[in-house]
Structures are given as structure tokens and as C-alpha cells.
Amino acid sequence: MNKPVTLKDIARETEVDVSTVSRALDPRTRTMLTSEVVDRVCTAARRMGYRKNHIARGLRTRRSMIVGMLLPDITNTVFAAIVRGAESVFEPHGYAPIIVNTDDDPRREDALFNVLLERGVDGILDVAARRENSRSKAAGYADVPIVTANREIEKSSIPSVVNDDAEGIRLMVQHLHDCGHRRIAHVAGPATTSTGRKRASAFRRATGELGLALPGAAVAEASRYDESEGRRCAELLLGGRFAFTAIACANDRLALGAIDALGRRGLTCPEDVSVTGFNDIPFLNLVPPGLTTVRVQQFGVGRLSAELLIKMMTDPGATVPRTTILPVTSIERGSVAAPKPI
């Protein structure tokens, strides 16, 4: 391990003061120096293999140029896309992201949030927000700017960038209605997340506006956004008192699970039951019968939330929108058909 070259080394070599070296190397302060000196210093720096030390700079400037990203699970492509979107703006601004996975476990979330603060992150992009804010996050908001992406925290002033959950569900319900469905069930997402609750209430509103019946047995709530929960909820609905011809699911993975459960009962989608999803995850188009779903702009959510966060980090007084809602579109594939004639 060669020990790194420091400003002091360059100063000794070029026979100027370290502060002059520091100025020469910073494009913003470089202008106040003779171009001759700037030249000499930069040349020496390059020749000696100088690399700026972010740690030392951070201690002095009180800015680490590191942002924390709280994710439920990077393995989930929905969140990975948000990461790329955020990265596309962080990187050119010189910010590097530290990514941590909460697995939607409040305890992990709390612990990891503190880890990020100890790391001295300049801001936090929270993609793992739960509706109820964690105590430390509420407290930490005084210490560091936070923006939530994809989901939002209720009863807090933390800005969020989300997809139009309500409109997405409305599109699906409307589409099912257009195809002739009148008895539509809902597999809801976890009520601990804003997406789960928003989509469930949008479902109630949309069906209500269309004058459809909506008994309690028409909704089953998943505790996680995954296939096994989709399966469990679909079975619950199938065993219940509500005779439905379609299921609008709160996301694609729940829908995939639901279709599987249908199959195990000898029912096929869309012939016996129509199913819709949410998100339009990759490869979905290849899985029969082709899930009709809502396409969201995950990359855009990442990009916009990162831009917002940067604004908050660089200008503490800036006013930023409390909520930014991105438009969604409907993707029609093969999982929706007219209901079976009785």
C-alpha cells in the first residue's frame, strides 16, 4: 500500500503554500490565482498521482457528499429502477449513495436510519417509508433533509415523489367495468404502506362511483407485496361470500400469486376470472396470459426525488413541494376479458 499523496506533498514540491495548492485544485477558487501557479500545481498533482481526500474535506466543510438510500429490498426491480433514476442525478452532482435494505422491518429501518446519520450523509432518500413515521426518522428530520420516493409518510412534512396510485387503480377498475365486470374484488397491499392504503381507498372510490357493490368480503389485505401473499389473499377471496368475476390487485406480484391460486382451484385467467396488477415489472409481458397492469415511472420517481433532495441539501431555505405525483398509464394485455355469462 503506497501512502497517498497529500496537498502538503504537492506544496513542498511546487514551493507554494498548501492553501494555494487547495485553491489551485478547486475550479471555483482557481480564478484568484496566477495561471502560472495553477498550471504548476495541477501538473505536479497529476504527476504525483494526487487524489483528493473526501474524508478530510468533509470534516472541514461539514458535507460528506454522501446520500443515504433506504430501500425495502434492492432485489426488487421496482426499487432498483428508482436507484438508477436517483443515481442519474446524484452522480453528476458529485454525490455517492449508500444503499441499505430494510426488508420493510421497522426495527431494521430505525437502526439503518441511524447508521446513515452516523455516516454523516448530507441527505436521505427514503424509498422504504411506512405510513407511520419511525420515531428516529421524525427526530432526524431536524438533522438532515429527507425525501420519500414511491411511498409517503402520513402526518409529516417530509416531501414525497410518488406515482398516481389513485388514478392507476381507477384506470384498472374502469377497464374492468368497460369489459362488463360488475363484481370486482381487490387484493390490497399492506396498510402499513401509503401505496397499499391509497390504492385500496382508490378502489373503494372507483367502484363506488361506478355504483358497484362492495361488501367487506370483496377486499383481502396482503401483509407483504409478494406472490405468496397474493396467493393467500386470492384463496381468502375465493373462500368468501363475494362472488366476483375479476380481481384488481395492488401490485403485479400479488396478481401473479392470485393467478396461481386461481389455477390451483381449476380456474383460469381471464376466462373464469380477470386479474389486473400495478407497476409493470420486467418480464411481465412474457408471463401468460399477459398481465393487464398500470405502468409507473420508477426511473422518474428516482430522478425527481433526487433532484428535490439536492435542492434541499444545497439550499436549506428552499421551498419544495410537499407532494409530487407522477402520471401513470394503463397497459392492456391478456389477463382481462369479458366475464363469463351466467
Added chain:
Amino acid sequence: MNKPVTLKDIARETEVDVSTVSRALDPRTRTMLTSEVVDRVCTAARRMGYRKNHIARGLRTRRSMIVGMLLPDITNTVFAAIVRGAESVFEPHGYAPIIVNTDDDPRREDALFNVLLERGVDGILDVAARRENSRSKAAGYADVPIVTANREIEKSSIPSVVNDDAEGIRLMVQHLHDCGHRRIAHVAGPATTSTGRKRASAFRRATGELGLALPGAAVAEASRYDESEGRRCAELLLGGRFAFTAIACANDRLALGAIDALGRRGLTCPEDVSVTGFNDIPFLNLVPPGLTTVRVQQFGVGRLSAELLIKMMTDPGATVPRTTILPVTSIERGSVAAPKPI
């Protein structure tokens, strides 16, 4: 923004020296203090909401406790799984990962590698290695420990943790042979990656050992591991002089693309042509006809490579294995059948 509590604040409060506070707060040096003092300091620290400052500590100890992870693309679940595996060992050891995406672009890789070094990372987990090492990485290896995961760098002493690429391909070729195939084509991965080259040469060896014909027209090389390249290569093979009954692909996405290209030609898999993949990515089981593939331990690759890196970071003199190869298994689904009788 409340300004953070420092050791100095606690020292003033508890009327001891900052060095004593530092000792009291560190479990390793705590023992040399009176338990009364330790108590007093810890209580005060908790009460005042003290949070250790990693940046300041890092400057002093010359360890950032940050590791860099170079990935081709976090959006790809194969790599996301490696991240989770690595995280599962980094986190308990107190390391936080900075993740950057190279998109397999050598220029980005080089630039991002330097970004990581400037950040003062204690080590680098390189999941985006190309066969030919980049100049700066070769140089940087003197400054910081590096381990490659999933892929390896040729002609370098950088340790790697990889899957058994050769055995995986052998399993697929053997399986195709067992089903009666004698004319097998190969869609190879990019020769810039060790996986692409390893799998291609394993294909040549395996077919050779079985005494199968292998003209040049039996192999098409993809420039990226994605569906469109799989499609392009399959079309190339279909238009070539080699009449094959099966295609062994270097990974699942190439295979998916190949199956699609087959379909566009009016050929079906497996009736007309059998196809195999590599990796066993999520949701693959849901895509008809069910890709027969090689299951690899991506989480394990992440875990083991992280363990290796930690060993190198904490004990510079430690001898670590140059190459660690993880076993693979064969997953048989519906994409392989007996060849059509002529």
C-alpha cells in the same frame, strides 16, 4: 438543523477530558476506565443524543468503513442478489457499501473506480470486472484491496469468487446430449467478460468430449447479456450453415431472446429447437415453455466475496485464495425435448 453533539460537549458536561470520553464510548478501550466514569459518560452521551462522527474518526484512523461496489447494473436481479449477499456480511461488520453502476462501459468503470478511491473506501468489491483489467484498477490495487465477484480479471492476482461456469455449461450440453441432440449451437456471452469466455470454451470442450461436430457457424457471440442480443445471435445462427436442433445460451436473457427469435421464424421451443440458459433468474419458471437452466448461488457469491474482502482489509498480510468456485446445479424445465425425427 440542530448542530450535532460532539465529544467535547460531553466532556464539558461530565467534567472529564475528551480523550476519556472517547475511551468510555469505545467498548475496546472502556475497560481501562473506572466503571463510574464509563457510566457517567455513557449516560450523558445518551441523554444528549450523541452520535459518533464517522468522518472525523475516519480521518484519524485512516479507515472509512465504507466499501465500494462496482456493478454492471443494479437493475439486473443477478447482480442485485450479489449485493444482498455482500450486504449480509458487510453490515454486521460495520461496513457500508457505496454502489455504482458501470453499464459495462470501460470508461465509466474507470471513472467510477477513481470516484470510489477518492471516497476513501477501505476496499472494493468488483462485480463488473472485465477480462482485461483497466489501467487504473491495476494501479489502484496497490492502494486498496479488491475482490471480484461473479466474474474475474485475467492475468492479475486479484482474488475472485465465481460460479462454476464450466460445469454449468457441461451440465446443459450433457443434458441436451442425453435427450438425443447431436447438433448443438451456442449463443456465447461477451468475450470481454470472463463468464462469456469461460462458458464458450466450456461449450467447445463439452461438445468435443461428446464427439459432436462444432463448425464455426455453431457459435454466435453476443455483445451484451440481453434479450436483443439473444435475438440477434439466434437469427445469425438460423441464417447460417449449421443445422442445429438445440441452442445452449450463455445466460437466461440471451435464451429468452433466442426463443423469441425462433418464434418469429415460426419455430417453437422445444418442439423444433431446444434451448438452455444460465443463472435461473426470478420469474423464469413462469415464462413458457419454462427454461431449462443452470442455477447459480448469487447470494453466496456476494457473501463469500465480501468475507474475503473483509479479511484482506483487516489483515493485509493474509493469504487469500486466488479463485473460489461455487457449485452450480441443473434445473430442468420445459425448454428441452428430444430433437425432431428427420
Added chain:
DNA sequence: TTGAAAGCGCTAACAA
């Protein structure tokens, strides 16, 4: 067992 003092590499206010 504790304190005093130095310094990690850098930036920035102040002086010249």
C-alpha cells in the same frame, strides 16, 4: 486510571 497534546488532510477567514 486519567489528562495533555498532537495531528489526520483539508478549507476558509484573515492578513499581507
Added chain:
DNA sequence: TTGTTAGCGCTTTCAA
């Protein structure tokens, strides 16, 4: 335009 000086918050000798 450049140098001087003083830290940022922490760890770690060395001394007591």
C-alpha cells in the same frame, strides 16, 4: 494574488 493561522471531531501517543 498568496501566505498564515486556526480549526473540523476524533484517536492515540506520552506523561502524570
